[in-house]
Amino acid sequence: MSAVVTGVGVVAPNGVGTREYWEHTVSGTRGIGPITNFDASDYPVRLAGEATGFDPVDHIPNRLLPQTDRVTQFALAAAEWALADARVDPAQLDPFDMGVVTANSTGGFEFGQHELENLWGRGPQYVSAYQSFAWFYAVNTGQISIRHGMRGPTGVVVGEQAGGLDALAQARRRVRSGTRLLVSGGMEAPLCPWAVAAQSPNRRISRSDDPERAYRPFAAGASGYVLGEGGAILIVEDPVAARRRGAPVYGEIAGYRATFDPRPGSGRPPSLETAVRGALEDARTLAADIDVVFADAAGVSDLDLIEARAIASVFGAATVPVTAPKTMTGRLNAGGAALDVATALLAIRDGIIPPTVNHTGLAGGCDIDLVTEARPARIRTALVIARGHGGFNAAMVVRAPR
Known part of the structure; x- marks a missing residue:
């Protein structure tokens, strides 16, 4: 056995937190609907899966709110939940024996948009110093590792939808190489005006206004997919170490x-x-x-x-x-x-x-x-x-x- 998953944290359009997400997924509850984060009436894409149940004030320390994009707020909350689910207290482990590998495709789009608005509307002195990293693909990895004192192997994978598997595979590889615990997974928040405008030229995205017909894979008349935000963070561990501390185990990355x-x-x-x-x-x-x-x-x-x-x-x-x-x-x-x-x-x-x-x-x-x-x-x-x-x-x- 090479690596096991001991904790799961989820932020999704149809449920915030693993329990809510799973209950709604089993019952077939849809999280897709009209975009509410901004007025999308003039955009060719008007439907999305929004994690409307997530309020960062409820989950993120106040000092982190001004320096993080929505995607990083998702990642920090999900990592916290995953560690709690795995019954891990990072303060009790060797910081060099814990690492973070995440996947991301769009970075902190909304944070970047706000700072561009400040730049062109108010002047460069109004651009946040946090813009230097808040937009970056690797920021989720960095913020998670800093918050939990994880100083072992870290990285970020950019492979669009495939990236979530690639990051978990990299976590597995690190565990096999001797690192005790990795925080891994993928998270996205691509639903601000700038992000949607950037993605709209992709003709694979559905132009439908009907949430029940917009995204129908393998169906006759399939019209594309719908954008969504969220993802999952998982705790990947060495199986011997997990067993020694009596950790719950969801399964093996085989x-x-x-x-x-x-x-x-x-x-x-x-x-x-x-x-x-x-x-x-x-x-x-x-x-x-x-x-x-x-x-x-x-x-x-x-x-x-x-x-x-x-x-x-x-x-x-x-x-x-x-x-x-x-x-x-x-x-x-x-x-x-x-x-x-x-x-x-x-x-x-x-x-x-x-x-x-x-x-x-x-x-x-x-x-x-x-x-x-x-x-x-x-x-x-x-x-x-x-x-x-x-x-x-x-x-x-x-x-x-x-």
Whole structure:
């Protein structure tokens, strides 16, 4: 056993905190709706998954509020909850034996927007000194490590949706190399005017105004995906050390593989299937041992077909249950895959596969067993698939504690 997950902290559009998120996910509660963070009436994208239940004043020390973007406030709160869930007091551990590796794709967009407004509207003397780091992709890692005195291996991964798996894999690698504990996962908050404007040219984002039809992966007539904010932070530990202190264990990070697609027009096939097979091989797990697949679920017809064919090729047509709970939250970029891993571990714990919502029927060629209502099941091993814009692919196998 190489690395285990002992704590989970979640901020999501359909639930703040792991318990609320999981209850709402099992019940199929959608967190997607009209954007309320700003007036989006003039934008081509008007729906999103907003974590409206999160108020940073309730979760973040006052002194940190003026120096942090919303994404870092999410990350700090989720890390605090994950450490408490794992029953870890960082003050009692060697600071050089704890590290932080997170994933992020957009940085502190909203903080940067406010400081640009100050720059152009009031003058450079009104730009916060915190702008020097609050916008940066690595700021979540830095703020978590400072707050908890973690001075071991640290890093940040930028791989869009795949980044959440890549960060957890890096945490696993560090544990295998001798570090006792890593705080890892992914978090995003890309829902301010500047961030939405930057993402709007991406034609994969749904232009629909109907929350029930905007994001329908693997469906006939799929129109793209919906943006979302949030993610998950997990505590990844050495299994011997976790067992010695009597830590709760959600499961093991058993296998992982990342690949990169060839350039468009090269004539070479996508490499998603290679990532899936590689993760199974790394976990020393047969395809028949996988009890559920948490799909990347792009919501774009050609990408959905690629994923459905990869799943069918590895597992057989409509053989393994496939689910996409992110239909309730939107795609959270780097936060999405980390949240899927957390969801897979909760599914293993409670023996239930959460549903894919809003589905109206599979598109032609998508020969998968898509779970559209919560399904009780004995789950020992789960596969999580993630893809990032530009060709990133990642797959991770998580397994019940042994």
